[in-house]
Amino acid sequence: MYASVIAAPGQAVLQRVERPEPGAGQVLLRLEGSGVCASSLPLWEGREWFDYPQPAGAPGHEGWGRVEALGEGVEGLSVGDRVAALTYRAHAEYDVADAAAVVPLPPSLAGVAMPGEPLGCAVNIFRRSEIRAGQTVAIVGIGFLGAVLTRLAAQAGARVIAISRRPFALEVAREAGAAHTIVMVDHWRIVDEVKRLTDQKLCERTIEAVGLQWPLDLAGEITGERGRLVIAGYHQDGTRQVNMQMWNWRGIDVVNAHERDPRMYVQGIREAVGLMASGVLDAQPLFTHRLPLDRLGEALELTRTRPDGFLKAVVTT
Known part of the structure; x- marks a missing residue:
């Protein structure tokens, strides 16, 4: 071969x-x-x-x-x-x-490209985020993963704020259901905009999907009291520092959404196939x-x- x-x-x-x-x-x-x-x-x-x-x-x-x-x-x-x-x-x-x-794969997905692992990964992250209708959800980083998560969160009835450095990616997020988009270029301007959009309450859920220090810092800043910060970015270029004082004060739940059990990966793939077959996810x-x-x-x-x-x-x- x-x-x-x-x-x-x-x-x-x-x-x-x-x-x-x-x-x-x-x-x-x-x-x-x-x-x-x-x-x-x-x-x-x-x-x-x-x-x-x-x-x-x-x-x-x-x-x-x-x-x-x-x-x-x-x-x-x-x-x-x-x-x-x-x-x-x-x-x-x-x-x-x-x-x-x-x-x-069902016949309805005939001819469709189906890299199952990243789709299953997105489904597993979404599950662990515990996103519910009516919540405000920020997604920091709109690549493939962030775009899928935007779609899933919007389908669940959440109001999604998509944050990314690329105008193209923000357009993808809007098409996926994001209610608001913010260009990721100025840390404090982004924080102020999220405060404005949420009446100073910040976000019930924030998903960091970049894998770098600054987006992780930003994600913590825009997560509200008793909110959940979900780390979906793949941090692989060294150690990270976090503002533990702020995390403690706000009572943030922090979830590392990376699975290591192959059974959970496969379960996510099965769920992703079902979502695609039913038309929820394209x-x-x-x-x-x-x-x-x-x-x-x-x-x-x-x-x-x-x-x-x-x-x-x-x-x-």
Whole structure:
């Protein structure tokens, strides 16, 4: 099969490698494509703790496609089923997955790109946010994740304030149901605007979806008394400082919304599939860049630089 290999920082090459075989309790997937995740950027940029070349197909974990073969003991799946799956070497033509990490896709989603892991991640973050109708919810950072969360919060009856540095992203947020949008350029102007919009009460829920220090600071500032601050951004470039005095004084609940239990990821994928099948969620416009597998490096660079018009890239086989 062909697989993309990150051979060195900033270097992805297409190689012909041996196709994997499913073991007991596993399935072999003929992948249609995989999403490109921002969590892959440290590997792409290079850190001293990574080894190169990486395994073929790594670190792709957002694949979808069809079941090609079943390992011993697998029940409830058939060859030819179209599925989303949680795997770990999905930047390739084939990958193996544990049968428990495979989610069948209904006929209504035929032909639809379905990188299940990021959609499931958004659903899990939304669940842990405990957003209710009538609440004011600020979402700091409108990329793919922030856009999905905006849609889910608006559908739940919340008033969403979307905050992002890019006018394009704010337009996406408006289309997803945001009631208000604020350009993320001036910390205290943003705080004052949120106070104005909330009659000085600030937000019952704030979701930080950037993964950097300043947006985390801002998210804390605009979370009201007894509110909930949900950390959805992937903080991976060092330690963070927080204003614990303010958090204590306001009685803020702080939730790290990153799951580590694969079962919870799969449950989120199942719920996301249901939301898409029912028409509550349409993620297709958010896949703004689609590239073939041999252009994974370009997809990763787009993810790193985030040019105007970019939300998320997928690579297809």
